[in-house]
Amino acid sequence: MGRWxxxxxxxxxxxxxxxVIMVVWLVFPVAxxxxxxxxxxxxxxxxxxxxxxxxxxxxPNSYWEAFWFTVQTAIIATVAALLLAVPAxxxxxxxxxxxxxxxxxxxxxxxxxxxxxxxxxxxxxxxPLHLSNSFPGVLIALAALSLAMGLRFSEALLEGxxxxxxxxxISLGASKFTAFRLIVLPLIVPGVAIAALFIFMQNLIAxxxxxxxxxxxxxxxxxxxFTDIVDRGVLPYAIAMAGILVYVAIAFYxxxxxTLGPKYMTGSVMSRKG
Amino acid sequence: xxxxxxxxxxxxxxxAILPALSLITLVALxxxxxxxxxxxxxxxxxxATIRYYVETATNAFFLRTLGTTVLxxxxxxxxxxxxALPLAYLLARHxxxxxxLLPVITVPRMLPFVVIGYAMILLLAPITGVANRVLxxxxxxxxxxxxxxxxxxxxLAFAYTGIVVATAVLTGVMMSVDPQLEEAAVSLGASRxxxxxxxxxxxxxxxxxxxxxxxFTSIFTSYSIPVMLNGRVPYMISVxxxxxxxxxxxxxxxxxxxxxxxxxxxxxxxxxxxxxLRFGDRGGHQS
Numbered sequence: 001m002g003r004w005x006x007x008x009x010x011x012x013x014x015x016x017x018x019x020v021i022m023v024v025w026l027v028f029p030v031a032x033x034x035x036x037x038x039x040x041x042x043x044x045x046x047x048x049x050x051x052x053x054x055x056x057x058x059x060p061n062s063y064w065e066a067f068w069f070t071v072q073t074a075i076i077a078t079v080a081a082l083l084l085a086v087p088a089x090x091x092x093x094x095x096x097x098x099x100x101x102x103x104x105x106x107x108x109x110x111x112x113x114x115x116x117x118x119x120x121x122x123x124x125x126x127x128p129l130h131l132s133n134s135f136p137g138v139l140i141a142l143a144a145l146s147l148a149m150g151l152r153f154s155e156a157l158l159e160g161x162x163x164x165x166x167x168x169x170i171s172l173g174a175s176k177f178t179a180f181r182l183i184v185l186p187l188i189v190p191g192v193a194i195a196a197l198f199i200f201m202q203n204l205i206a207x208x209x210x211x212x213x214x215x216x217x218x219x220x221x222x223x224x225x226f227t228d229i230v231d232r233g234v235l236p237y238a239i240a241m242a243g244i245l246v247y248v249a250i251a252f253y254x255x256x257x258x259t260l261g262p263k264y265m266t267g268s269v270m271s272r273k274g
Numbered sequence: 275x276x277x278x279x280x281x282x283x284x285x286x287x288x289x290a291i292l293p294a295l296s297l298i299t300l301v302a303l304x305x306x307x308x309x310x311x312x313x314x315x316x317x318x319x320x321x322a323t324i325r326y327y328v329e330t331a332t333n334a335f336f337l338r339t340l341g342t343t344v345l346x347x348x349x350x351x352x353x354x355x356x357x358a359l360p361l362a363y364l365l366a367r368h369x370x371x372x373x374x375l376l377p378v379i380t381v382p383r384m385l386p387f388v389v390i391g392y393a394m395i396l397l398l399a400p401i402t403g404v405a406n407r408v409l410x411x412x413x414x415x416x417x418x419x420x421x422x423x424x425x426x427x428x429x430l431a432f433a434y435t436g437i438v439v440a441t442a443v444l445t446g447v448m449m450s451v452d453p454q455l456e457e458a459a460v461s462l463g464a465s466r467x468x469x470x471x472x473x474x475x476x477x478x479x480x481x482x483x484x485x486x487x488x489x490f491t492s493i494f495t496s497y498s499i500p501v502m503l504n505g506r507v508p509y510m511i512s513v514x515x516x517x518x519x520x521x522x523x524x525x526x527x528x529x530x531x532x533x534x535x536x537x538x539x540x541x542x543x544x545x546x547x548x549x550x551l552r553f554g555d556r557g558g559h560q561s
Contacts, residue, residue, distance in 0.1 A: 011467075015360075015364075018360060018361075019361070019364065022357070022361050022437075023375065023378060025434070025437070026375075026378045026379060026382065026437070026438065026441075027378055028393065028397065029382060029385075029389070029390050029393030029394070029397075029434065030381055030382060030385075030393070032393050032396045032397060032404065033389060033392055033393050033396065036396050084293045084294040084297060085294055087290035087291075087293075087294075088290055088291045088293070088294035088295070090290060091286075091287040091288070091290035091291045092291065094287075095283075095284070095287030095290075095291075097287055097288070097291065103291065103295060106295065106298055106299075106303065107294060107295070107298050109298065109302045109303065109306070110298070110301075110302045112540055112543055113302070113306065113536055113539075113540065114491060114494070114495035114535065114536060114539045114540075115495070116495045116496075116497055116512055116515075116532075116535075117306075117309075117495065117532050117533075117535065117536040117539075118302065118305070118306070120309065120515070120519065120528070120529070120532050121302075121305035121306045121308065121309040121532075122301070122305050123519075124305065124308055124309055124312060124525075124529070125304065125305045125308060140301050141301070143297065143301065144297070144298065144301040144302050147294060147297055147298060148298075151294065176283050176286055177286055201384050204384075204386075205384065205385065205386040205387075207386055207387055207388065207497070207498055208495065208496065208497050208498070208512075211497060211516075212516075212519070212520075221386075222386035222387075222388050222498075225386070225388045225389070225392070226388045226391075226498050226501075226502065229388070229391070229392070229395075229502055230501060230502065234392065234395055234396075238392070239392060239396075242388070242389045242392045245385060245386065245389055246381070246385065246389065248384075249381045249382075249384035249385050250377070250381055252384050253376075253377050253380050253381055253384070257376070257377070
């Protein structure tokens with residue numbers, strides 16, 4: 001008994017209503033941007049004759065340049081950061097280096113300091129060095145962010161790896177470095193690849209960090225979309241570009257979900273900072 | 275021999291850490307230290323001064339803006355957490371529902387804030403916005419609601435990202451709470467609702483605090499949404515800082531304000547972390 005009481009039914013109805021509202025609320029931005037991107041105007045409708053690809057065709061070259069600029073910097077920063085982060089994490093986890101806590105905290109600084117503030121700090125250094133509004137400037141800013149994330153990921157990966165494997169190799173005569181190269185590296189490569197994907201996405205959507213260090217000669221796509229909306233208002237081809245960013249996000253989800261299964265997508269594995 | 279070997283080992287470890295450490299020093303530690311130093315120096319004469327901090331602390335407009343920013347950030351964080359909590363619980367306990375809905379909460383997290391801003395404009399714009407057109411057509415509204423370019427539109431955009439983050443983080447947290455604990459409470463006569471509030475929720479407190487700190491700091495220092503959706507008073511604090519930096523030619527004042535904002539944001543993060551360390555072992559592990 002008890003299960004089908006009036007109160008229970010009412011509770012169930014409320015729960016389902018809540019669930020529907022939440023899902024609609026969560027889906028609407030993506031859906032709305034995609035819908036509008038296929039109609040080339042702000043007044044979104046659902047009549048079939050309104051659908052066309054004009055907005056996508058109208059995306060100007062400067063947008064594509066910004067898009068590829070973002071992809072390039074994001075990839076280079078991710079790879080560079082991981083090349084530095086994996087050995088450092090290995091040394092910190094296995095080496096019992098003195099002051100490990102301090103080092104960890106230092107490396108996590110770009111993750112803890114708000115991106116807006118780090119961006120301003122970088123600008124003060126970049127202006128005298130002529131690095132602001134340039135490819136290397138944006139790259140350096142992204143590398144700082146990527147390194148912090150990369151280290152967090154790699155430390156977790158290595159801590160999950162039993163030390164016995166390396167010890168076995170070393171007892172058979174391998175040096176520490178050989179053990180790292182032949183035993184540890186192959187074992188953590190899949191994890192590092194996933195980490196790279198997450199870091200790449202963070203770099204792709206970084207905004208506040210790059211707001212001040214970027215400029216007309218070095219514009220990430222998120223900043224281009226932002227300045228255009230402030231200067232000229234909502235443009236149909238800007239919505240199409242936003243649609244393309246949605247496809248990238250969906251592709252990212254598909255890749256991670258297919259390789260890891262969906263359960264890894266929750267939790268605070270990836271800290272999202274707007 | 276062994277001594278030499280140990281020395282070599284230690285050298286390898288140090289060499290492995292060195293590049294990462296120097297990069298961080300160059301691109302984070304040095305710039306941030308210089309920012310603090312510059313905020314303590316006069317813009318024209320270069321003399322050491324705390325005048326920018328005094329100016330900021332006595333500037334009524336800055337303080338009021340700081341107040342509203344804290345208020346909006348706190349309010350939106352609280353609302354997001356409360357709204358996301360039941361959803362996260364449902365997702366944590368129903369595998370199939372979770373598998374269906376995970377893309378829905380993951381894809382928005384991988385979008386720039388700017389795209390969310392575009393979506394909000396498409397939804398809320400006074401004449402062309404979907405919400406206004408639907409509400410006008412049904413007859414709930416007599417005339418278009420102008421909430422977009424004012425603080426409610428901005429708060430809605432924040433709440434959107436807040437709910438996305440809260441749902442994702444809390445789902446992970448709640449999955450780590452053993453369902454058998456709830457079953458035990460239910461088998462002892464507690465209702466589902468009661469077992470949720472008496473068993474599950476207390477175990478999630480560390481996760482709740484971590485999620486709140488994350489959402490609060492991201493709203494507190496966000497720049498794109500405030501400028502896109504709300505160009506006027508009440509400003510968010512980031513808008514004042516960037517105006518001082520870029521248009522008003524008062525960079526050192528902006529540095530001082532940036533330092534103040536950073537201290538608040540980092541303070542919230544550290545407080546949350548200390549709380550986690552103290553009470554974290556009560557609940558499940560955070561992934």
